Amino acid sequence: MRIRTWWSRSVQGDGGSAAVEAAIILPSLTMFLCLAIAGGRIVTSGAKIDSAAEDAAREASIHRTAGAAQSAAHAAAAESLDDQGIKCASTSVNVNTGGLSVLVGQVGTVTATVTCTVNLSDLLLPGVPGARTLTSTATSVVDQYRQRGD
Structure with a gap:
């Protein structure tokens, strides 16, 4: 005769x-x-967007005129994002070239802000937005003894 205890019943009843x-x-x-x-x-x-902003600011700071600095910063940011494999749904680059207009011998800075909308919709996550906008700002010093443009 077999005696059943509470332990043997609970072990046998956990099948599912x-x-x-x-x-x-x-x-x-x-x-x-x-x-x-x-x-x-x-x-x-x-x-990677931080790196693109740094590249844009550095590139803008070595140009003599605000127009050349703006176009160089846009090109540098686009190239940096492309080289790093970032596919932005939308991209914007804003450059403050006020440091290029200071007098020779004074320190000026150029600031670049890169905004990129990163697509997350391919992850198919419920509750996660389809895209996230990331912004990065970087500043680069203009050589104080270099000639400035007019």
Whole structure:
């Protein structure tokens, strides 16, 4: 004769609990993984946009006129984003070239702001926006002893 205890009954009665646990945990784990991928894309894109803003400011600071600095900054930002593999849904580059108009011998700066809208819709995450706009600003010093344009 076999004696049944409360322990043997509870072990035998847990046959379907693994499927229920998987049904609860698997969607949460998948969502966490997708959020980690989205966060990684945002952080990586932010660093690359920082680099593009630095390139634009540096390129603008070596030109003598505001017009040449503006066009050089736009080209440098576009080239930097392209070289780094960033595909922006929309891009804007704003350059403050006020430092180019200071007198020779005085320190001036040029500031470039790059704004890029990064697409996240390909991740298919519920609750995550389809795009995120990232902005970065960088400043570069103009050589104080270099001749300025008029």
